Amino acid sequence: MAVQSVSCSTFANAASITPPTTSKRVGFCYTASPYFIVRRYFAGIALARRAKARSAQIDAQISRQSVSLQRECKILVLGTEGSGKSTIVRQMRLHEPESVSLDERLGMRSAVLAHLLTSALAVLDELERLNLELADSDSRDNADIVRGYVLDAADKDITEVVRAIDAIWHDSVVATRSGQFRLVDNANYFLDAAGRIGAGDYVPTDQDMLKARAPFGTVSKTQLPLGSVSIRLFEVRMQKSSKNKWMQAVDDITSIVFCASLADYDAEALGPTHRALDESLVLFENVVNSRWFQHTSVILALTKLDIFRAKLATVPLEKYAFDYKDGADAGKASKYILRQYMARNHAHLRVYPIIVEATDPAATVCNRTILTAVKDTILQSVLRTSNILP
Ligand SMILES: Nc1nc2c(ncn2[C@@H]2O[C@H](COP(=O)(O)OP(=O)(O)OP(=O)(O)O)[C@@H](O)[C@H]2O)c(=O)[nH]1
Numbered sequence: 451m452a453v454q455s456v457s458c459s460t461f462a463n464a465a466s467i468t469p470p471t472t473s474k475r476v477g478f479c480y481t482a483s484p485y486f487i488v489r490r491y492f493a494g495i496a497l498a499r500r501a502k503a504r505s506a507q508i509d510a511q512i513s514r515q516s517v518s519l520q521r522e523c524k525i526l527v528l529g530t531e532g533s534g535k536s537t538i539v540r541q542m543r544l545h546e547p548e549s550v551s552l553d554e555r556l557g558m559r560s561a562v563l564a565h566l567l568t569s570a571l572a573v574l575d576e577l578e579r580l581n582l583e584l585a586d587s588d589s590r591d592n593a594d595i596v597r598g599y600v601l602d603a604a605d606k607d608i609t610e611v612v613r614a615i616d617a618i619w620h621d622s623v624v625a626t627r628s629g630q631f632r633l634v635d636n637a638n639y640f641l642d643a644a645g646r647i648g649a650g651d652y653v654p655t656d657q658d659m660l661k662a663r664a665p666f667g668t669v670s671k672t673q674l675p676l677g678s679v680s681i682r683l684f685e686v687r688m689q690k691s692s693k694n695k696w697m698q699a700v701d702d703i704t705s706i707v708f709c710a711s712l713a714d715y716d717a718e719a720l721g722p723t724h725r726a727l728d729e730s731l732v733l734f735e736n737v738v739n740s741r742w743f744q745h746t747s748v749i750l751a752l753t754k755l756d757i758f759r760a761k762l763a764t765v766p767l768e769k770y771a772f773d774y775k776d777g778a779d780a781g782k783a784s785k786y787i788l789r790q791y792m793a794r795n796h797a798h799l800r801v802y803p804i805i806v807e808a809t810d811p812a813a814t815v816c817n818r819t820i821l822t823a824v825k826d827t828i829l830q831s832v833l834r835t836s837n838i839l840p
Pocket residue numbers: 529530531532533534535536537538635636660661662663664665666687709753754755756757806807808809
């Protein structure tokens with residue numbers, strides 16, 4: 451431990467220094483007696499021994515407490531609806547060898563299909579909104595198949611509906627006008643992959659698992675070994691209206707991962723005057739300044755960097771943030787949004803920010819940052835209980 455080695459070596463050095471035989475004082479000079487030298491020498495040795503013993507005591511305490519804290523390491527994953535909580539958790543799991551079984555992968559098939567179906571229905575709605583007709587006459591029958599399909603059982607035959615979706619997506623009107631459609635996140639990705647998803651032996655890939663919107667329970671729990679630390683993740687969807695009283699009910703939280711979508715800057719949460727970004731900022735403010743979390747570290751995960759980057763080109767951030775002047779530069783714009791969050795940290799909680807494309811299977815930044823934050827927090831907590839830190 452850095453703290454211990456500093457204190458030990460300081461005292462050890464003190465003991466090894468031979469006391470000076472002469473000392474200069476202003477105005478006169480004297481020679482120290484042998485008795486004085488020997489007394490200082492032994493006092494130095496005693497001091498070093500005491501420091502060494504104290505240091506060993508702290509070492510033992512730290513290792514005892516680290517072990518018990520690591521067993522109990524709890525992380526809350528918070529954020530508004532659709533902010534990327536499940537995606538971050540899945541991304542962390544996919545990086546841990548063998549933490550996702552084949553059964554679980556196959557279990558995600560219905561979530562993938564639901565995402566594909568929602569995307570296709572959104573395409574049909576957008577055609578209506580823009581007063582457009584499908585070009586191909588068969589496409590109209592296909593639209594009926596899609597609208598009439600009910601996804602009620604995991605083993606239901608999906609061949610016909612997937613073929614219909616694929617035909618609609620490749621209709622010439624859709625192909626030329628889809629740039630104007632307002633679709634759900636990752637709709638294009640799943641619509642492009644319809645043929646692959648419809649195959650009988652389809653197994654969701656890492657990318658499919660990350661891009662699919664999974665249904666949300668009330669609070670979902672995940673156990674995960676992360677490096678040398680074993681953690682339990684609790685995903686909680688926050689709502690401004692519900693006052694989030696659950697905060698008082700949770701204890702022993704090591705870290706919080708607060709997810710916020712960068713791409714929400716233009717989204718309305720509860721009506722035209724209520725922006726999703728503002729709601730997320732208020733919830734973040736409540737969390738970081740809450741007395742329940744005063745010894746908790748916070749990882750602020752700003753997600754959907756890829757969607758944000760694409761959106762900035764057509765929906766200027768300046769329209770929603772009057773003091774922002776840096777145009778469609780995703781780096782500057784994401785840092786601007788990050789500053790909005792950091793400005794809410796009045797309690798000066800330790801915040802570790804990450805700006806991430808959470809659906810990128812190659813991104814390891816989440817795991818690395820979360821692991822660092824967890825370890826730092828365990829250390830801080832041990833130092834506090836050892837009375838080394840206030
Ligand atoms: N392209 C892209 N999609 C993302 C990113 N982060 C999340 N998503 C997608 O956004 C959608 C919602 O993400 P979830 O992780 O389900 O959001 P959530 O916060 O768990 O939502 P609820 O549980 O419903 O509150 C999913 O389809 C994700 O794949 C990202 O960085 N890039």
